Amino acid sequence: DVKVTQSSRYLVKRTGEKVFLECVQDMDHENMFWYRQDPGLGLRLIYFSYDVKMKEKGDIPEGYSVSREKKERFSLILESASTNQTSMYLCASSLASDLGTQYFGPGTRLLVL
């Protein structure tokens, strides 16, 4: 079974703090994704990566950066957290050859005060 894990289920941070969200997958997937989920808006893509050290902006990259130094790990960074970044953050991965089927982690609920 594919396993995607995220470093925290719940996180509380203060405005202006630097926040790291970590995602690890154990199935050697080439593609990894970060989404945020907000009520009424579905999931929106922040960034994705199709290979180590490669990244592409999604639909809402402003205020975020990412890092992929190893194939199994994809980090989302909030350089200076703001209250409008309070959200559920979901990581996903997929095999490049699997025609795009995405497997999700359990999510991190981030509250920025």
Next chain:
Amino acid sequence: GIQVEQSPPDLILQEGANSTLRCNFSDSVNNLQWFHQNPWGQLINLFYIPSGTKQNGRLSATTVATERYSLLYISSSQTTDSGVYFCAGGGYQKVTFGTGTKLQVIP
């Protein structure tokens, strides 16, 4: 970018009833997936179905690519089917999610 519209936004079913969820997309897609998000937030991939019909137990899905829509059928619903159902469409790597159908199955 592609727009994905889901209907209905909310649905309440008696246990044992059948239902159909719909997903319309604004452009051709190479990748169309259905997901279920359980009440604890975990998203599970149900189907990868850019065209044709697939079945998995009480769930089945049909995508008519030429008409840009997909349907998810739930038969003999159970309380464990409750949650939010999302469809997502796009290219092989990147997809756009709809806003979901929230399903509540009551005993």
